[in-house]
Amino acid sequence: MADNGSGQDFHDAEDPRLASLDQRLERARRDEAKRTGVVRDDGEAGYQLGNRVLAALIGSLVGSALIGWLIDRWFGTTPWALIVALFLGIAVAFRQIIRLTTKRPE
Numbered sequence: 001m002a003d004n005g006s007g008q009d010f011h012d013a014e015d016p017r018l019a020s021l022d023q024r025l026e027r028a029r030r031d032e033a034k035r036t037g038v039v040r041d042d043g044e045a046g047y048q049l050g051n052r053v054l055a056a057l058i059g060s061l062v063g064s065a066l067i068g069w070l071i072d073r074w075f076g077t078t079p080w081a082l083i084v085a086l087f088l089g090i091a092v093a094f095r096q097i098i099r100l101t102t103k104r105p106e
Helices: 016-036 042-075 080-101
Strands: none
Touching: 042 080
C-alpha cells in the first residue's frame, strides 16, 4: 500500500508513459553529454585517435629530418646528423603512438 494513503501502490505497476519518459530522458542526457563534450561518440573518438597518431608520426619524422639536415649544413657532417636525427625521430614517434593508444582504465 502507498505511503500517501491513496490505497494504490504504483511502484509495482509498469506504466508505459513512465517507461517512455525514462527513455526520452536518457536519450536527452546522452545527446546533451555528446553536445557538451563530456562523452564522445565511439566512431568520432576512433577518427580523432587516428588523426593524432598520424600527426605524431609525420610531425616527428619531418621535424627530426629538418633538424638533422640543418645540423649537417652547419657542421658539414653531410649524411650522419640526418640519419641519427631520423632514427631519433622514429623512436619519438613510436613512443608517442604507444602513449596515445594505450589508455589506463578509469
